Amino acid sequence: MDEQVDPVDVVRAGYDSVSWRYRRDEEPAGEYGPWLDALVARLPGSARVLDVGCGCGVPVARELAHSGHRVVGVDLSDVQVARARRLVPAGEFVCGDITTLDFAESEFDAVVAFYSLIHVPVRRQPALLTSLARWLAPGGWFVATLGWSAWTGIEPDWLGGAAPMWWSHADVGTYREWLAAAGLVIESESFVPEGDGGHSLFWARRPV
DSSP: OOTTSOHHHHHHHHHHHHHHHHOOTTOOOTTHHHHHHHHHHHSOTTOEEEEETOTTSTTHHHHHHHTTOEEEEEESOHHHHHHHHHHOTTSEEEESOGGGOOOOTTOEEEEEESSOGGGSOGGGHHHHHHHHHHHEEEEEEEEEEEESSOEEEEETTGGGOSSOEEEEEOOHHHHHHHHHHTTOEEEEEEEEEETTEEEEEEEEEOOO
16 A cells, blocks of 8 residues: 555545445344343443444444443544434444544443454554553443454455455454553453454453
8 A cells, every 4th residue: 555545544435435335224233242242231321332433333332322321433434423323313423533532531431342443553553552441431341353363454445345445453462462551451352253364352341
């Protein structure tokens, strides 16, 4: 990729292009379902949850809002955020780059980041993880899919859209180190297969 091209712009344009191909309005929870059920079981009533890379709000924000929780979603894509506001009217949605935003310390009872941090340039991820940990209340949960093997690359015409898509992630051992450095305690880690590879699924908490 041209070094003068900002990968943030590539990701934004990519999701603008494939929003409905990526997720239908009535998409079922699918693989997210057990993860969300496990999170809801851990949350206090009417918890405040940050959904990083919320997309169109389906299924994460939708399921959490239906469970009575207060969701704040952040996404780069104007198209995705407009859909999220329509599909999950109980949620609050911000269109922006999570690496440039700030929230109050201890503002959230949980931070969810499914298949989103792997679109953030890997050099920015340690600082972002530190911010996400700071925004968690003591005892709050961080649950995310991250890289298993290190890779940065681009796929043209992703999902048949008119724009490419870009990813960047470290390996699972590096994420263990970064989460610990951010002050989070890893409660569990597992492998989520996808095609010939896969991702890591981390559950971590901010200490009480």
